[in-house]
Amino acid sequence: MATKQKEHSPIDFTRLESCPKCEANWQDKPIPEDSQEVYGGAKWFSRVQGIYDRDRDCTIAWRCPDCGTTWDRDTGKIIPPLIQP
Numbered sequence: 001m002a003t004k005q006k007e008h009s010p011i012d013f014t015r016l017e018s019c020p021k022c023e024a025n026w027q028d029k030p031i032p033e034d035s036q037e038v039y040g041g042a043k044w045f046s047r048v049q050g051i052y053d054r055d056r057d058c059t060i061a062w063r064c065p066d067c068g069t070t071w072d073r074d075t076g077k078i079i080p081p082l083i084q085p
């Protein structure tokens with residue numbers, strides 16, 4: 001039997017150029033070429049906000065800094081805005 005791995009969102013929100021909802025530009029400062037490898041080959045910093053869960057010690061959702069739309073990190077689906085402590 002194959003090991004079932006936890007599925008991750010097919011969308012990498014830190015790589016999107018703009019918000020899928022409000023189309024705000026998410027591209028921030030460009031990453032210097034010699035540092036891009038550290039960021040997994042990304043060419044610019046993203047303005048998208050990662051929502052961090054201290055208990056689970058991981059990012060659980062992404063949030064658009066402009067319209068506040070929040071996406072579940074695992075499913076990539078829009079979820080109700082999470083209240084940040």
Ligand SMILES: [Zn+2]
Pocket residue numbers: 019020021022023024064065066067068069
């Ligand atoms: Zn947005």
